[in-house]
Amino acid sequence: MTIQFGNPDRPNSYIGKTVPRPNAAKLVQGRGQYVDDITLPRMVHVAFVRSPFAHAQITGIDAAEALATKGVLRVFTGADLAEVCTPWVAVLAHLKGLKSPPEHPIAIDRAVWVGEPVAAVVATSRAAAEEGAALVEVDYDPLPAVTDTMTALDADTPVIHPDLGDNLAFRRLHEEGDVDAAKAAAHKVVTARFRTARHTGVTLEPRSILVDWNPAEGQMTAYHATQAPHMMQSVLAKHLDIPESRVRVICGDVGGSYGIKVHVYPDEVATAAIAKVMGRPVKFIADRLESFTTDIHARDHEIEASIAVDADGKILAIDVNDWTGIGPYSVYPRTSAIEGNQVVNLCGGPYDFANYRARTSVVFQNKTPTCQYRAVGHPIAVAITEGLVDMAAAELGMDPVEIRRRNMYADDAYPVTSPAKMKFEGLSHHASMDKLMAMMDYDALRADQAEARKAGKLRGLGIASFIELTNPSPFMYGIGGARISAQDGCTVRMDPDGSVVALSGVTEQGQGTEAMLSQVVAEGVGVPPSQVRVITGDTQVTPYGGGTWASRGAGIGGEAALQAAKALRDSILQVAAAMLQAAPDTLDIRDGQVVDAATGAERMPLAELGRIVYFRGDTLPKDLPRELVQTRHFITMDYPFAFTNGVQASYLEVDPETGVVTLLKHWCVEDCGRVINPQLVDEQIRGGIVQGLGGALYEEIHYDADGQLLNGSMADYLVPMAAEMPDMQIAHVETPTGESELGAKGAGEAGTAGAPAAVMNAINDALRPLGAQVTEMPFTPERILRAMGKIEG
Amino acid sequence: MTEMFRDKIDVEITVNGEPVEARVPAGQHLIDFLRQTVGLTGAHASCEHGVCGACTVEVDGASVRGCLMLAAQADGAEVWTVEGLTERGRIADLQAAFIAHNALQCGFCTPGMLVACDELLRRGGTPSRAEIREHLSGNYCRCTGYEAIVDAVETVAKARAGKGAA
Numbered sequence: 001m002t003i004q005f006g007n008p009d010r011p012n013s014y015i016g017k018t019v020p021r022p023n024a025a026k027l028v029q030g031r032g033q034y035v036d037d038i039t040l041p042r043m044v045h046v047a048f049v050r051s052p053f054a055h056a057q058i059t060g061i062d063a064a065e066a067l068a069t070k071g072v073l074r075v076f077t078g079a080d081l082a083e084v085c086t087p088w089v090a091v092l093a094h095l096k097g098l099k100s101p102p103e104h105p106i107a108i109d110r111a112v113w114v115g116e117p118v119a120a121v122v123a124t125s126r127a128a129a130e131e132g133a134a135l136v137e138v139d140y141d142p143l144p145a146v147t148d149t150m151t152a153l154d155a156d157t158p159v160i161h162p163d164l165g166d167n168l169a170f171r172r173l174h175e176e177g178d179v180d181a182a183k184a185a186a187h188k189v190v191t192a193r194f195r196t197a198r199h200t201g202v203t204l205e206p207r208s209i210l211v212d213w214n215p216a217e218g219q220m221t222a223y224h225a226t227q228a229p230h231m232m233q234s235v236l237a238k239h240l241d242i243p244e245s246r247v248r249v250i251c252g253d254v255g256g257s258y259g260i261k262v263h264v265y266p267d268e269v270a271t272a273a274i275a276k277v278m279g280r281p282v283k284f285i286a287d288r289l290e291s292f293t294t295d296i297h298a299r300d301h302e303i304e305a306s307i308a309v310d311a312d313g314k315i316l317a318i319d320v321n322d323w324t325g326i327g328p329y330s331v332y333p334r335t336s337a338i339e340g341n342q343v344v345n346l347c348g349g350p351y352d353f354a355n356y357r358a359r360t361s362v363v364f365q366n367k368t369p370t371c372q373y374r375a376v377g378h379p380i381a382v383a384i385t386e387g388l389v390d391m392a393a394a395e396l397g398m399d400p401v402e403i404r405r406r407n408m409y410a411d412d413a414y415p416v417t418s419p420a421k422m423k424f425e426g427l428s429h430h431a432s433m434d435k436l437m438a439m440m441d442y443d444a445l446r447a448d449q450a451e452a453r454k455a456g457k458l459r460g461l462g463i464a465s466f467i468e469l470t471n472p473s474p475f476m477y478g479i480g481g482a483r484i485s486a487q488d489g490c491t492v493r494m495d496p497d498g499s500v501v502a503l504s505g506v507t508e509q510g511q512g513t514e515a516m517l518s519q520v521v522a523e524g525v526g527v528p529p530s531q532v533r534v535i536t537g538d539t540q541v542t543p544y545g546g547g548t549w550a551s552r553g554a555g556i557g558g559e560a561a562l563q564a565a566k567a568l569r570d571s572i573l574q575v576a577a578a579m580l581q582a583a584p585d586t587l588d589i590r591d592g593q594v595v596d597a598a599t600g601a602e603r604m605p606l607a608e609l610g611r612i613v614y615f616r617g618d619t620l621p622k623d624l625p626r627e628l629v630q631t632r633h634f635i636t637m638d639y640p641f642a643f644t645n646g647v648q649a650s651y652l653e654v655d656p657e658t659g660v661v662t663l664l665k666h667w668c669v670e671d672c673g674r675v676i677n678p679q680l681v682d683e684q685i686r687g688g689i690v691q692g693l694g695g696a697l698y699e700e701i702h703y704d705a706d707g708q709l710l711n712g713s714m715a716d717y718l719v720p721m722a723a724e725m726p727d728m729q730i731a732h733v734e735t736p737t738g739e740s741e742l743g744a745k746g747a748g749e750a751g752t753a754g755a756p757a758a759v760m761n762a763i764n765d766a767l768r769p770l771g772a773q774v775t776e777m778p779f780t781p782e783r784i785l786r787a788m789g790k791i792e793g
Numbered sequence: 794m795t796e797m798f799r800d801k802i803d804v805e806i807t808v809n810g811e812p813v814e815a816r817v818p819a820g821q822h823l824i825d826f827l828r829q830t831v832g833l834t835g836a837h838a839s840c841e842h843g844v845c846g847a848c849t850v851e852v853d854g855a856s857v858r859g860c861l862m863l864a865a866q867a868d869g870a871e872v873w874t875v876e877g878l879t880e881r882g883r884i885a886d887l888q889a890a891f892i893a894h895n896a897l898q899c900g901f902c903t904p905g906m907l908v909a910c911d912e913l914l915r916r917g918g919t920p921s922r923a924e925i926r927e928h929l930s931g932n933y934c935r936c937t938g939y940e941a942i943v944d945a946v947e948t949v950a951k952a953r954a955g956k957g958a959a
Contacts, residue, residue, distance in 0.1 A: 027900030030835020255901030510899030
């Protein structure tokens, strides 16, 4: 059976429709179960002593007073845990030259960032563990801290890891065509410097893990707020010397991830190691200061870039020199070189041009490690590209929409390979731009802007086209040697009452994975979504898979679910055909009933078929296959990544006196291939946009020159709140991928990818009459006033 | 921990309409008391200093940060959490609107967000979208982008106003 997606009236047409999320009701009733909601018998709590120095030798640890504290049971040092846990090295073979030193769950001898675990205190209550942690005496000899990215490789800068030779973690130069010749011959060359601030995810649920080691069973069970349970199973097994089959990772409700919870954190591995030593459940819940100092950071980039155009606005060359500081370690197992690598891969993404040069330099520093966070590298690459395109348009006196239309790949040009050597199967830049123009009424907004200017108001309109990398194949991590599955699986079974259970390797962090799976399975089998129960996040139960990251849940997990569901449908019909003495292809399953395919006449409810198969199997032919359960796995094969595309627009007003930006409205048209659930996709886009708006206007981790983190609370690190956020209008163009029947690509990161560039361009559109320009995010009132020359320095 | 915080204090609190008597550490926050002692895990601890609103509960009719109030301070008070509001059906229309608008994703902020929304809605009338946004400006949601939450509250406010007028 092939699904007729073009016919919205087809039977069981759940794919493409908004259906309710099966897990929403429990969450609005406060009946979710996050890790911190779980209490196990004999459970103890761990709190960590953390380095107050960015770089220091640890010369002594005295735990006597901590151990004398009521409720404190044990104190562990790095040396203690090194006896039961091997260190890890976060490199990938395909990122040539990437280096990183071995990292232990707790620092041994030397701490290399503020917040690195130095000791662990285990107690019968969280309060006692924290009290004990405050009483552990650690002697430090402070060492010079490396904090500035741009001078990290200078000869007089200390080398953080002497064994590595220098502070360069990774460098990649990609060259296509002849950039220098193109620039020399160009009509205009525009150069700019960009900065993106250090961000962190600020998941509302802090990082959380509860690990139980049962020596009698030789089994470890980790209740973990994670995006990748099978990856964590593999990591815990390898470094704690347990067979992989004896590690069970259970991922229940997760209070937000955004990439933060897909990494291996030293304190979480330490918690597992301590559980193994103590033989009882150990819980670790990060507090908010720990979240700011130890959740991965991201996007700390400084870039110099230029664009060369001819007199007609055609892009001749793009030249990018990107620098980023990643902290003292590359983060395991995905590595911290991916973000810079993505900047190289994605700059210039929407445009058909010939000459491209991009270099990324990834350096070590004594700050919190950085790693992949929602829309990895995209907001940086889109800001560089779209910023340059707007600046070129301004130089040429060309409308910013027109210059994009002159350069975007034609919608019928695909497949194409970009100057960055990215393969695009099918994108829709022009159709998306056309839809955006109509939706926002571009001309009316320009008229409003002109009126506002007459009244002395600085209003600006910014456009940002973008591409988004989704559905990664093993070319992302697997080829580099990481045990991170690009494949995902789904098992679908029918129970005696005719209901269907789907077990999937992709996970739910709130994006609606389980709703998506329920409607795909419902359509594939032929039952209402309410008759499908979805189970995710348990390595002992679900098929092996990669989990949820890189916007792969629907594209990979959804296709596995569809194929498993269709296979189950065939199994059911084979049994039904025998019972009804009909050919299987004359039957169909609709709304939970076996029906006559031609007429739709009901032949038998699935519950009756279930009753016969499970309780009166004696009445069926002896050799009839009766397995009402099917498993399918899916992996992409034709393209390394499924690229999506879209375009965003921001309309805003800059207060000329205060420099405060007021967001008036935001628009996004995006193409994630087949839209499975319009409401969920729109809400992914909206949430992603707001995360991007945070980066554009508010979010910035501050350090001083000694590597002290200065804003480690939510009162000091500003995140978008309801009052400042605009309403957002979302629309779609659908270019399904041919790699799968479902045709879905990812949608989780498009909003975050494009929003900062749209805002930057809108601010600069507002400021252009004043000759002012900002390129350093976030665009705080101070930076805007400085650009306007209203404050000095 | 100073000696003062080692003191234990007897409290009698009405939680979700049921009397709770307990001997609590003087330094224990209301949110920890509700989650750990009473077993009401609906409201969540997150920023732990009154900024994010995930721990918002209702105390004597007002929405309160459970991480800024001590359990001992709630002695004699009437406390409602999302569990109790659900059981009494007090916010059933708001919860239905949250589901209909997909005004929640990960759900971690939702119990606190609902209490804050309920406080606004109980004032009656139909607040503007800007007023709704302003009222929710102490409740952090990283997932939704807020628009769906504003939509849900606006829908309920209009529906309740319509009923009141009829």
